[in-house]
Amino acid sequence: MNKRFAFIFIRYISLFVALSFLVICAGLIIFFTAFNSIFSSSVDKLEAGDLIYAVEETNGHYSFSDSFQEGLEENGYSAYLVNDDADTLYPNINYNVKDTILDNLSNVIALPYKKGEHLIMIKEGENNTPDINNREDIDTSRLIDSLYTHNYNRYNYHIENGSLLFFESMTQHDYAYTDEFTDEDIRLFKLIGILFILIPLIVIALTIIMAIVLTRKLSRPLFFYADWLTQLSKGLLYKPSSLHNRRKAQKMYRELDAAVESLNTQLLNDRLYQNQIDYYRNRWMSQISHDLKSPLTSIYGYAKVMPHFPDDQKKYTLLISDKAKYMENLIDSLNSNFKLETAQMEIDKDMFSLTGALNEIVSTIGYDKINISADLDDEHYYGNKLYIERMFINLIENSLDHNKLNPDIDIYLTDENNGVCIHYKDNGKGMDHSSAENLMKNGVTSKNNSENHGIGFSVIKDAIEFHNGSFTVLPSESGVHFKIYLY
Incomplete structure (x- = not known):
């Protein structure tokens, strides 16, 4: 980064020196031309x-x-x-x-x-x-x-x-x-005075202009990252509109751009992971509350009757001990199952609400220009929730990343051919059909390609293949229109 800043300063200072030199040379040429015209009579x-x-x-x-x-x-x-x-x-x-x-x-x-x-x-x-x-x-x-x-x-x-x-x-x-003093002398004195005043003023003006240009060159891209970090601090995990030309910012501040994007991605992944953990934790709490209710009821009952049957206290003590041991084993078993489930959540399938998952994603990212509509007989879908969430987040994130102004996004869910059909649209600059097909076929990302929409197709491809689905690019007057089948 230091070398890039040094190069920028050298370039602009060189430009300033060159312009100042040209101004001084122009002033000298004007002076001597006028001098000769005044005093070079035959x-x-x-x-x-x-x-x-x-x-x-x-x-x-x-x-x-x-x-x-x-x-x-x-x-x-x-x-x-x-x-x-x-x-x-x-x-x-x-x-x-x-x-x-x-x-x-x-x-x-x-x-x-x-x-x-x-x-x-x-x-x-x-x-x-x-x-x-x-x-x-x-x-x-x-x-x-x-x-x-x-x-x-x-x-x-x-x-x-x-x-x-x-x-x-x-x-x-x-x-x-x-x-x-003659009129010619006075004209010469005026010319000298004007040049001595005008040239420093021009150099000062050039200095101010170059300072403003250099300041805008260096500071304006930082406004994009300031907006982005402000959004992250508010829990809005998406890139702001690129009004400050993010491409120039990426070129000048590559390390900063990579660091902030990594932070955004990490926060998003952490939020998704936390959502998954919360899901399994709630299920674990539901299971443990259900399974512990019966032995706790028995222990409570034995404890209540023990004072009334002093001759059977040993028997009740053994029963309470057995129930406590059962509860201990039950808790260990549930803990093991929780760890196993959370470790396997990237490859396991489960029933979950697609619209609910999408609403969670919108809430997680914090982007409010997403319209979700569904026409499903049963909104519950048997699949891997984490894969589906990552697929949608990748689609949304890159719609924001590769359009100068953040676009409107429409997601429509329907039943079709014993599966779920997802129509994803945005009103950005779009991408051509052949590029999308090649990227899907090769399973690579185009995030660094400013000419394309920049979909992380490797993530989308993995999610679609895991659910035996398909991906199609549909023609659109503006933006993109993807059709995704999940079975």
Whole structure:
């Protein structure tokens, strides 16, 4: 049993760990997918908030991240971090890129990095920018601002008669510098917060669910045995309805199932044996009271007349002694006969009431869904009472054992062909004719076969053969219908 419980715990704990791992993996996948969707823009679609991952700053010194550098190379851009005057802060310090910007004006992208600092990306190559004559007069700060993408620019530029002019943009969007929180940052923080809250909650929920499932798995079958033991404690010697799925209980608690079934069987056999003993004891008491009445009457009479015949006291004393000796021998004889009869009760035949025996069985088992009816000229039957009782108990017990809900049982007795015909019916799940015939022919039990009705045919076969009878399975719309002859 310990190994089975260990296997069950290992199986469910493994399932719990696997589900938790899947939840964590799913959370990480969601996080990195969202992260990439937020911060993996291509170089020419880069936004101001993305620069925190593109530009690295250490002790006031700047550099570009490897992934950003790779993106620049793949798209043919050169990048510079500059101040308002277009002097480079990185990579070539103290180098001014204003002329380079003007020479490649149509191929320049600018983004705000920090206040007074900007990222300039230039794709050098084909250039359709016309000559600009007023280079010295151009406000470098406005020039850089007019090159901002994503409508971050406050100014737009146009070239008129070789002069670069600026006008205010009507579609400017607000932006945040890299040392400020952007909408993307806030989205990321929210995502992290949600995942840090959601994943533990899911793991806790999984823990609770697995605990409930494991508890039901282990404890629910025990309810069946609790019901069964409660019935036994009340003297109801039959299995309760299998609402808690006894098959799973048998598989998980084989030792407990075997022990409780053995207890049920032992209590039932003890009750039957006690009934038989009570029968023979009552008969013994009846015999001994009858047989001792006459010598006790004689002893009483002699004792009464002895005072009136003092000369005959010796004679009366001998008569009383003889009667006492007779009583002693009579009691010894009756005791011997009682022991012999009880020892032989499994093979002896006697006259008894069939309906009375059936009512005793119903009372012994305590099952109240049995209907007994009889149409007999003489309800007394000459046979072995113990065999008959065991046959009926086996039929009833297995009707209860092999149906999920305890069925209704009908037993009908009639006279037929100089014997007794017994019709036994229940409204359970039934069994096919060929299975019953094979089991009766082989005289084996099918109690461990969940697909069959589970009749202990060896017991029934012995009872029927002892009484020279026969057994037939009759067709039935539901449940079973057995026809048994006893001669």
